[in-house]
Amino acid sequence: MAIGKIVIVGGGTAGWMAAAAMSRLVSGNDVSVTLVESEQIGTVGVGEATIPHFVDFNRLLDIDEREMLSEVQGTFKLGIQFVNWGQIGESYFHPFGNYGYQIDGVDFHNIWLKQRMEGNDRPIHAFSAETIAAMHRKFSRTEDFQRDDLPPINYAYHLDAGRYAQYLRKYAEARGAVRREGKVADVALYGETGHVASVTLDSGDVIEGDFFIDCSGFRGLLIEQALASGYEDWSQWLPCNRAVALPCTNDGGTLPYTRATAHSAGWQWRVPLQERNGNGHVYCSEYMSDDEAHAILRNNLDGEVLAEPNFLRFTTGRRNKFWNGNVVALGLSAGFMEPLESTSIHLINTGISKLVALFSLDGVTQAQEDAFNRLTGKEYARIRDFLILHYKATQRTDSAFWDYCRTMDVPETLQEKIDLFRANGQIFREEDELFTATSWVAVMLGQGIAPTGYNPMTATLKEPALSEELSEVERSITHLVGAMPSHRDYVQKYCPAP
Ligand code: FAD
Structure with missing residues (x-):
């Protein structure tokens, strides 16, 4: 028809x-x-x-x-800061864009791993323009500079x-x-x-x-x-099944990133808009009551509450x-x-x-239906694996919820990714999977999965040219971020709320 x-x-x-x-x-x-x-x-x-x-x-x-x-x-978003996911008190940043770039066909994180094993203590985030800008609460778009020699700035919106x-x-x-x-x-x-x-x-x-x-x-x-x-x-892998949302005042949208803070049976989001923060607590009803989740959220807001709590229920899956x-x-x-x-x-x-x-x-036609279902199914499964990684790779032992997550069996596809990275720092990105090597590396390293080796291909890269190239990457990021205005100033000039 x-x-x-x-x-x-x-x-x-x-x-x-x-x-x-x-x-x-x-x-x-x-x-x-x-x-x-x-x-x-x-x-x-x-x-x-x-x-x-x-x-x-x-x-x-x-x-x-x-x-x-x-x-x-x-507002603009350069990535997500994860707090208390590996261990309580730790945090890391999952940036948009890439850490450095491939050199002679070798993934940047492998070069970094080799250098680190040789005693270089530069953090990997020093090679991400988005992370450095976020840490300084700064923002610009690539177009603002019109220079080919500076790294691009990858961003999204809140x-x-x-x-x-x-x-x-x-x-x-x-x-x-x-x-x-x-x-x-x-x-x-x-x-x-x-x-x-x-x-x-x-x-x-x-x-x-x-x-x-x-x-x-x-x-x-x-x-x-x-x-x-x-x-x-998919609740056996992503057990959270409730959320409570509660907006609060903020100081004018200064932060160009989302924050995800783990609590004892889930995690809290903070999304900074121009005139308020969106907040919510995602939790698992088996381990936490609605009242407790609401109280934790209220006690961890950065501003005055602006509305009644909005409770939501869901079952993860497809x-x-x-x-x-x-x-x-x-x-x-x-x-x-x-x-x-x-x-x-x-x-x-x-x-x-x-x-x-x-x-x-x-x-x-049946062919359209089959193709759509096959492609979408793959897409969901790959995103699912990446999300499960955040729970599985915790080292927290402070609650029954985290004990469950730390010890649960995960899909084979994810276990393979973890095993490959642990051995040689390898990330195998399949077809057009959404999350890049940088994303996987950020979460694995950020939550304490440390490779014991690195890709042997890195041996083809010679010193001192390699170290000089890395220093140049760092310098250009420092230069770029130094020239950026604050995120708040950028938003107020570029797209102020009417
Ligand atoms: P809904 O917003 O539920 O819209 C459903 C529509 O269907 C409504 O218009 C409703 O009126 C209509 N409808 C339903 N029944 C009938 C009926 N019988 N007759 C007529 N109309 C009907 N996504 C992100 O990308 N980033 C995030 O940060 C994010 N945070 C989230 C946090 C939580 C806690 C949750 C639950 C989701 C989050 N999402 C996030 C997902 C995001 O909210 C949804 O993907 C997005 O809002 C799309 O929702 P929807 O339009 O599918 O459904």
Whole structure:
């Protein structure tokens, strides 16, 4: 069946990202885009930290960065600081971008490992412009310097998710998308194919469609409730299943990074926006009550509380099928891994990219469905492994929760990564896996997984030229960061909230 009507169910971050992308991409064709959302049900509204691919998503839509950041109270993010994950009192930084660069085909971290074993005590983060800038609370974009001899600056955004959805709503409606307010009360299927035919609102209005995008959040209105796609539960590896969110005042968005602080049965996020901090405590209900989690969060805020606590429940995992018949699930309806590395909005983004790449106005095919499900499944599994690493690689012994995480069995794919790194500092990055060698190295070294050797290829690199090259990298980073303004000044000049 040819596709003339696309219906998106849900108007959270996923729904409006999908509406913005689809309204732009199908414009010029005779295709309508309708989005149904219910104000009464509302959105989760807590996805506030992103990763650099999200900057590309906005560029692809031709969104004006300054205007958008100003409207969503956005700030810049250079990475994540992890506190108390290896041991209580320790911290490390997971930066965007890379540590140094490959020299003669050898990964930078291997060169660094060799030098360290030979007695050089320069920390690896000295070779990350993003980390040094974050430590000094400074920020600039690569374009500001217009110099090829300085390292690029990789960044993402912190943003108010509700305002971002509003911003995209304006964008999508300006390109012809139509919003329908109402609660979906019923979903009708075709008898023959089992595909979704229409949704009925509680007003009685029927909205027919040829292709549906399920962005209805955890409930998975189409993908699960109507089509029973099934769910793969990953709680044995990612046991946190609750969160409480609580915004507080801040000192004007000075920090260009997210902070993730581990507590006794989970961890706390802090996301600095221009006029407030987004905060939340992700925890495991088997080891901690809601009241205790709330009290810990309240006692660890950097400002005055601005709202009532928002309690959320979830089960980490993924749908067995992300694409089922004529329905594609995006966002929380597709699956959920906790926000430790800000990957949920990213998965919406890549879901949209894959959908657009596979989409055809001639109708849906089994081949499209299979390809989407295979690629998305791999993507989820690789992100899952990276998140589990943070829990598995703890050395904490202060609570039953951390004892469980430290001693749990992990997926073979992750165990292999840990074993390879422990032996020779090798990171094997598969296909287009999201997290780079720098990401894996940052977390492994940051949480105390120390390799006993290094890649023998490093022997091909000769001294003193090598040490001189490393010193030059460090110098150029120092120069770059020295020339940057403070993050707060940058934001106030570039994209101040109206
Ligand atoms: P929702 O926001 O739940 O939206 C669902 C929509 O469906 C709503 O509009 C609702 O009204 C509509 N709807 C539902 N049922 C019906 C119905 N019957 N009829 C009509 N409409 C209906 N992601 C990140 O990338 N970074 C982060 O820092 C981050 N932090 C997070 C922290 C927590 C604790 C949680 C739980 C998630 C976090 N996420 C984060 C994930 C992020 O919040 C979501 O990926 C993102 O908000 C997308 O949500 P959504 O649009 O899928 O669902």
